[in-house]
Amino acid sequence: MTKLRIGGVPEHFNLPWHLCLDNDEFSEVGLDITWRDFYGGTGQMSKALRDNEIDVAIMLTEGIVKDIIDGNPSKIIQKYIASPLIWGIHVAQDSKYTTIADLKDTTCAISRFGSGSHLLAYVNAQNMDWDTSELKFEVVKNLDGALEALPEDKAQYFMWEHFTTKPYVDNGTFRRVGDCPTPWPCFVIVARDEVIKNNTKDLEALLDVINRTSKEFKSIPMISKTLSNAYEQDEKDIKEWLGLTRWSQEQLSETTITNVQDKLLELELISEKIDYNSICHTFK
Known part of the structure; x- marks a missing residue:
């Protein structure tokens, strides 16, 4: 089995990953997945990717785009949450x-x-x-x-x-x-370049598993109660959040990447823009 180390924030957005882990769905496709919670968010995960502490991360779009431009050897492999944060x-x-x-x-x-x-x-x-x-x-x-x-x-x-x-x-x-x-889709799935190069099929299998779950996530029976219990939030608030949140199974568009870079450049948070394929990897 291929081992992949995944990181994400300990928030309700990432429950689909934990459901897949609990149901052994990753192991069924030959993946040995370990999950690590990052309480420090995208900045902490950016460092962990650079330091080879994790292979894949679920990160904020603007944060990882900036860090890739700043030299993080990673790429976005898929949009995860299509709605704004x-x-x-x-x-x-x-x-x-x-x-x-x-x-x-x-x-x-x-x-x-x-x-x-x-x-x-x-x-x-x-x-x-x-x-x-x-x-x-x-x-x-x-x-x-x-x-x-x-x-x-x-x-x-x-x-x-x-x-x-x-x-x-x-x-x-x-x-x-x-x-x-946020003026763009908020969360993306990111992988280190080395993993993209050496474990292409494994990453495709990973996405297939999480996409099946995220596609049907809102229709899972009692999902609002499950989320409420898991993250200690009022179920009424969870239902409101579910109504605002859309999961994605597609890659970010070039237009979105352009918009993010334009905003970061305008705010002087990056010094230059780079091409789409230097930020995103799309599997054939």
Whole structure:
């Protein structure tokens, strides 16, 4: 059996992978899959791919596009979530800030530089017509770090996936002052170039398995209750999230890659654009 090490965030988007693992669907096609949760998100996974700690990752589109341009020897092999990610913009419960506009010139908590929380702070700043060169950041590593940093006023706001953070809004740790959806499909499946070269058939088999499950995921009986129990979220919120989320079984389009690069270049987060085939690998 071929061993493949896969990484992803410990969030509801990735339950299809765990269902496939629990049902031994990968082993049925000759794959020995190990899964690793990355609480630090896309920035942490980018480093793990570079360091040969994982072979495949489910990552935020903008984060991996930037890191491939910056030299990460990996490529996007498929779009995973076709819908945008809704980034909630959070402040501490007792914060004096009540609107997104109030947050101008304050410090944004991010998991790490190059992460989605870092890059989307620029998108949000541009949406608000702020000077992006004036943005200030505090690295907090993950959601737990932000739960400490905001009440202690080490940073004044934090951007993270709307539904993942909602329990902390409900319990009074955070207050959400707004949302910032990504202007593109949010999650993609990424593999190291070496794995693409040496394990093409294995990666195709991997995609076949996850695509079968993701295609029927919403119609699985009691799936909202399963998600609610697994991720400790209110089932009503899970149902709302399911209604907004679309899984994909296709590769990203050249138009999408162009749009992402154009935005990153406009925000001065990359210094150049590269061609589509340097970012995406499409299996024949």
